């Protein structure tokens with residue numbers, strides 16, 4: 001994905017900031033440990049002395065293989081001793097490990113000169129102005145999925161399942177999707193009326209997968225159609241750059257399909273995009289208030305039946321749980 005210089009600079013500032021934050025935390029904790037465990041200062045001095053003397057020995061032309069082996073052993077012993085001292089004083093063993101947001105690249109954004117998955121996602125967030133995604137996702141995750149919000153005495157006529165049992169099944173399907181994502185990929189079509197928990201569930205999935213380093217783009221159908229339109233009619237360069245990621249990110253979430261103002265052009269672009277993602281084995285989650293019949297009527301039977309045959313359908317029962325959430329707050 002092409003980033004402008006400005007976007008790249010602001011991303012690098014973000015990473016510098018993370019590294020500075022980590023350094024400050026480690027410096028603060030080191031001070032804290034030294035004052036809580038005074039003998040740690042002596043031990044650390046010993047570590048420094050060993051390192052210096054092995055460097056001096058190297059300059060003096062000593063037999064390095066023996067010198068290195070013995071200092072390595074001493075340093076390993078001291079490291080163990082240090083860990084014991086820290087734990088015995090009531091601190092976690094990894095207290096001086098920097099609290100990385102991404103342990104894979106240690107918050108540098110790069111691994112062996114290649115962009116880390118976290119960098120790719122940060123770039124997506126900046127380009128798609130998804131800056132609020134992490135805030136939403138910090139609240140909406142599987143742990144916050146409250147089944148008691150779904151009624152136990154509201155039943156589906158066809159299969160006899162209550163709204164709660166249906167939501168429970170949806171939750172299990174979503175968790176399975178996450179669990180098998182890296183191996184199987186797959187696509188989901190979430191059906192149900194407004195406020196019945198579709199967006200919440202797709203956010204839970206997004207959160208779980210983002211935590212595993214999967215790149216996720218979230219759009220409402222309205223935003224996505226807007227991008228398709230701008231791409232062609234306004235020749236907007238920034239928007240053209242987005243194109244590739246929409247086809248290529250690991251997971252594309254399209255929320256509220258059916259709330260856009262479809263015309264034959266945007267509709268054909270949508271299905272071109274869905275088709276292209278299927279060909280590239282990239283996953284998509286679509287949520288919609290429409291039922292299957294209405295989807296067919298709106299977007300043409302030929303296209304919808306072919307595309308959606310590659311989607312697992314998760315259906316929710318009526319009832320607006322958003323009101324219940326507000327009342328319970």
Ligand SMILES: [Zn+2]
Pocket residue numbers: 102103104105106107108109110116117118119
């Ligand atoms: Zn990373």
